Amino acid sequence: MTVKKSPGASTDYARIIGAARQKIFAGPERLLLNIVSECPLRCSFCYTHSCLINNRAARPQAMSLSRIRQIAAAADRWDARQITLVGRGEPTCHPRFQEIVAALSSKNRQISLLTNATFPARTACCVAKIARISVTLCAPDRKNYLKIHSPAVPGIYDLVIRNMAFLAGLRRKFGKPSTEIVFVLTRETIPLVPAMLAWVERTGIDKLRFQPFFPVKETQNLAPGQKDIKLLSEFCSAYATRAWSFEHNLRDIPGQLRSSAISRPARCYEGWFSLYIDSDSSVRYCCLNKHTSIGSLDKNSLEEIWRSKKAENVRAEWRTPPPQNPAKEDYCARCVYVRQNTLHGKRIDHILTRNLGLNVM
Numbered sequence: 001m002t003v004k005k006s007p008g009a010s011t012d013y014a015r016i017i018g019a020a021r022q023k024i025f026a027g028p029e030r031l032l033l034n035i036v037s038e039c040p041l042r043c044s045f046c047y048t049h050s051c052l053i054n055n056r057a058a059r060p061q062a063m064s065l066s067r068i069r070q071i072a073a074a075a076d077r078w079d080a081r082q083i084t085l086v087g088r089g090e091p092t093c094h095p096r097f098q099e100i101v102a103a104l105s106s107k108n109r110q111i112s113l114l115t116n117a118t119f120p121a122r123t124a125c126c127v128a129k130i131a132r133i134s135v136t137l138c139a140p141d142r143k144n145y146l147k148i149h150s151p152a153v154p155g156i157y158d159l160v161i162r163n164m165a166f167l168a169g170l171r172r173k174f175g176k177p178s179t180e181i182v183f184v185l186t187r188e189t190i191p192l193v194p195a196m197l198a199w200v201e202r203t204g205i206d207k208l209r210f211q212p213f214f215p216v217k218e219t220q221n222l223a224p225g226q227k228d229i230k231l232l233s234e235f236c237s238a239y240a241t242r243a244w245s246f247e248h249n250l251r252d253i254p255g256q257l258r259s260s261a262i263s264r265p266a267r268c269y270e271g272w273f274s275l276y277i278d279s280d281s282s283v284r285y286c287c288l289n290k291h292t293s294i295g296s297l298d299k300n301s302l303e304e305i306w307r308s309k310k311a312e313n314v315r316a317e318w319r320t321p322p323p324q325n326p327a328k329e330d331y332c333a334r335c336v337y338v339r340q341n342t343l344h345g346k347r348i349d350h351i352l353t354r355n356l357g358l359n360v361m
């Protein structure tokens with residue numbers, strides 16, 4: 001099938017048609033950038049910086065501002081809708097964070113940030129320009145915060161609490177940023193769920209998202225056991241249907257924790273919609289799945305990588321995520337893009353079957 005872009009056809013439409021026909025008719029909708037790998041915290045559950053990991057791997061340097069400007073220019077040409085600043089560390093630690101946000105901002109684009117809310121006061125005005133902020137926070141009080149997040153930097157708790165109040169105040173006054181708390185469910189944190197629900201209600205945050213924990217070798221002891229899962233199920237029964245002032249996903253959690261392959265989508269369309277760029281210049285289409293690597297900015301431009309034969313092959317290979325292979329880490333079993341993939345699938349189905357009278361592949 002040949003799809004001609006009429007002047008009225010949107011880039012979004014071209015992306016969907018491309019995903020359905022396994023061709024590239026437009027650039028990605030969303031870019032994820034890992035701009036820095038340093039973090040002031042040592043959260044016990046962290047797969048890179050955990051205080052339980054003694055031999056931490058050498059970390060790549062922060063992404064340069066000139067690299068980020070190149071990426072911003074590609075995002076403009078592609079009409080990318082969203083840029084998410086993530087990190088194997090804390091993005092606001094980047095020494096040029098304010099310039100980065102300015103370089104990536106555009107009126108047609110939303111900037112999202114994954115942070116631990118340890119940003120300094122000088123960064124606050126720039127954080128206020130961001131549309132959506134996800135804060136990793138798994139402790140509702142000082143004692144547990146210091147134990148879980150920051151055994152070595154006790155003073156940081158006050159900064160985090162001040163910043164959370166600041167974010168909630170911005171939301172009330174200006175309508176943004178929308179803020180969610182990401183709460184990782186470990187053996188240590190599960191008993192804190194009721195107190196965390198109450199804390200979020202008091203603080204006026206938009207959303208509390210509970211997230212299953214995926215341990216590495218050193219953090220294996222934090223994996224919830226049967227008793228913890230039972231306790232969590234009791235909390236879910238007691239609190240999930242209560243009228244909270246914020247969104248949460250408590251109802252989905254017990255089932256997810258019981259199953260090892262919690263969320264493998266039947267089809268993966270991320271290769272037509274997303275691109276992840278690491279601070280070492282490597283590029284893949286899924287931020288989670290290292291097997292979706294498609295090139296390096298040290299060798300090719302972003303556009304060349306996106307349209308390359310290698311990218312085409314990797315997209316096709318991962319369109320149907322294969323079942324667990326013991327020889328390879330099974331990232332797709334813990335896919336965080338299941339809903340997104342389902343949504344893409346529905347949009348593709350709708351356009352092809354209703355508008356064009358074609359069968360979805």
Ligand code: SF4
Nearest residue numbers: 039041043046049116
């Ligand atoms: S804030 Fe994030 S990157 Fe930093 S230690 Fe905690 S989980 Fe890891």
Ligand code: SF4
Nearest residue numbers: 268286289332335337
């Ligand atoms: S983890 Fe999810 S988004 Fe990533 S390749 Fe696997 S199925 Fe696709």
